[in-house]
Amino acid sequence: xxxxxxxxxxxxxxxxxxxxxxxxxxxxxxxxxxxxxxxxxxxxxxxxxxxxxxxxxxxxxxxxxxxxxxxxxxxxxxxxxxxxxxxxxxxxxxxxxxxxxxxxxxxxxxxxxxx
Amino acid sequence: xxxxxxxxxxxxxxxxxxxxxxxxxxxxxxxxxxxxxxxxxxxxxxxxxxxxxxxxxxxxxxxxxxxxxxxxxxxxxxxxxxxxxxxxxxxxxxxxxxxxxxxxxxxxxxxxxxxx
Numbered sequence: 001x002x003x004x005x006x007x008x009x010x011x012x013x014x015x016x017x018x019x020x021x022x023x024x025x026x027x028x029x030x031x032x033x034x035x036x037x038x039x040x041x042x043x044x045x046x047x048x049x050x051x052x053x054x055x056x057x058x059x060x061x062x063x064x065x066x067x068x069x070x071x072x073x074x075x076x077x078x079x080x081x082x083x084x085x086x087x088x089x090x091x092x093x094x095x096x097x098x099x100x101x102x103x104x105x106x107x108x109x110x111x112x113x114x115x
Numbered sequence: 116x117x118x119x120x121x122x123x124x125x126x127x128x129x130x131x132x133x134x135x136x137x138x139x140x141x142x143x144x145x146x147x148x149x150x151x152x153x154x155x156x157x158x159x160x161x162x163x164x165x166x167x168x169x170x171x172x173x174x175x176x177x178x179x180x181x182x183x184x185x186x187x188x189x190x191x192x193x194x195x196x197x198x199x200x201x202x203x204x205x206x207x208x209x210x211x212x213x214x215x216x217x218x219x220x221x222x223x224x225x226x227x228x229x230x231x
Binding site for chain 1: 144146147148150152158159160162165167168206208210211212216217218219220221222223224
């Protein structure tokens with residue numbers, strides 16, 4: 001089992017550029033989560049999907065952020081245009097089922113630096 | 116309102132001693148799960164232990180146990196016989212099965228340092 005795969009591992013970009021983060025969940029998992037982690041704000045839930053459908057995107061900071069899950073094996077988080085305050089580690093996680101008893105499997109994260 | 120509260124930003128423990136990390140939660144959903152994850156300095160998130168809202172017994176996984184007090188809405192993590200490798204950030208999390216369709220929210224974390 002390859003686990004949750006995120007790419008890229010590190011991304012350095014300049015303010016104003018578009019950034020796309022990618023996630024491949026574990027095969028068979030039907031819940032997918034995007035989190036952002038910073039020292040100041042901790043681990044924030046940005047958006048999550050059940051069966052490829054966005055369930056709650058209330059954590060998405062603003063219109064500059066968008067997330068898609070076109071199929072069960074792929075999701076993207078896009079920031080356009082990026083700003084220095086978007087610098088953070090972005091985690092993708094997946095789980096089997098959308099119930100209360102399923103643990104999350106996390107990817108290794110994408111370290112984003114916006115200069 | 117904060118769903119998960121971890122009141123200890125940092126904790127210290129002597130190697131081989133036990134330590135308790137606090138977690139309280141807030142939900143009106145009768146069906147939920149409580150989880151603890153470990154994040155070492157390398158950054159990955161590692162699942163440690165799970166407790167279901169209907170479970171009668173406290174969960175245990177090796178040196179980890181969860182002190183579940185449902186009426187008080189607390190789910191404290193107990194690490195016995197601490198090791199140097201236990202030094203990490205620890206997160207408490209909750210998933211609500213009904214009201215939020217499995218949404219998983221995390222506390223702010225507790226940084227544990229094990230002293231030799």
